[in-house]
Amino acid sequence: MRxxxxxxxxxxxxxxxxxxxxxxxxxxxxGVLFVALLCASPLLGWWADRSVGRVLRHEVATEHAERTLxxxxxxxxxxxxxxxxxxxxxxWTGPDGASHTATVSSDLEVLQQGRIRIWTDRxxxxxxxxLDSATASTHAVLAGVAAGSAAAGLLVMGRQxxxxxxxxxxxxxxxxxxxxxxxxxxxxGAGG
Numbered sequence: 001m002r003x004x005x006x007x008x009x010x011x012x013x014x015x016x017x018x019x020x021x022x023x024x025x026x027x028x029x030x031g032v033l034f035v036a037l038l039c040a041s042p043l044l045g046w047w048a049d050r051s052v053g054r055v056l057r058h059e060v061a062t063e064h065a066e067r068t069l070x071x072x073x074x075x076x077x078x079x080x081x082x083x084x085x086x087x088x089x090x091x092w093t094g095p096d097g098a099s100h101t102a103t104v105s106s107d108l109e110v111l112q113q114g115r116i117r118i119w120t121d122r123x124x125x126x127x128x129x130x131l132d133s134a135t136a137s138t139h140a141v142l143a144g145v146a147a148g149s150a151a152a153g154l155l156v157m158g159r160q161x162x163x164x165x166x167x168x169x170x171x172x173x174x175x176x177x178x179x180x181x182x183x184x185x186x187x188x189g190a191g192g
Contacts, residue, residue: 023170027163034159038152045148053140056131063130068095070124072116075101090116094124102126 072092091101104126110117121127 021170021173023166023173027166030159030162030166034155037155041148041151041155044151045144045146047144048147049140049144052143053137056136056140057133060131060133060136067119067121067127067130069110069117070094070120072104072118074116090118092118092120092124094120095122096124098124100124 070092072090075089075091088104088106089101090104091099094100100120102125104118110119110129119127119129
């Protein structure tokens with residue numbers, strides 16, 4: 001037996017062998033399929049990143065086209081019950097040229113060079129700040145990572161479930177074989 005090593009023989013599940021069971025072949029093919037799909041899961045993540053990024057870039061452009069940053073002046077300040085978001089009565093001229101006065105939460109305000117500025121919609125009503133490009137890119141990357149990770153996780157769980165079912169079938173097969181052959185090697189006179 002020169003040149004052969006003891007231990008696992010590579011490719012034994014592919015060769016014809018009286019000890020090879022159908023479950024061995026199925027397990028091998030499932031392993032090949034699993035590796036191929038697992039290698040493809042980053043592609044799914046990349047595709048999700050690109051798709052979500054495209055949608056969010058369109059959303060950024062739309063929001064920036066629909067909202068305008070205008071300068072406002074303080075009409076009067078009114079304390080609210082919450083210190084985190086005090087409200088203020090502000091006056092501003094909207095993009096349509098009309099004068100507006102409203103109570104605006106301070107989280108909608110932008111302070112630039114000592115001036116209060118707020119985002120407004122086309123009618124001049126206060127609006128939430130538009131989505132910025134950096135946030136949109138971050139959301140797209142997170143969506144890609146989540147999609148790729150979820151795909152890989154589902155693959156691993158699916159493989160584990162299939163392997164569990166294969167092992168149950170293998171154990172049932174062994175039990176049938178033992179029942180057919182019989183277990184009498186320990187009794188005197190067995191096998192005669």
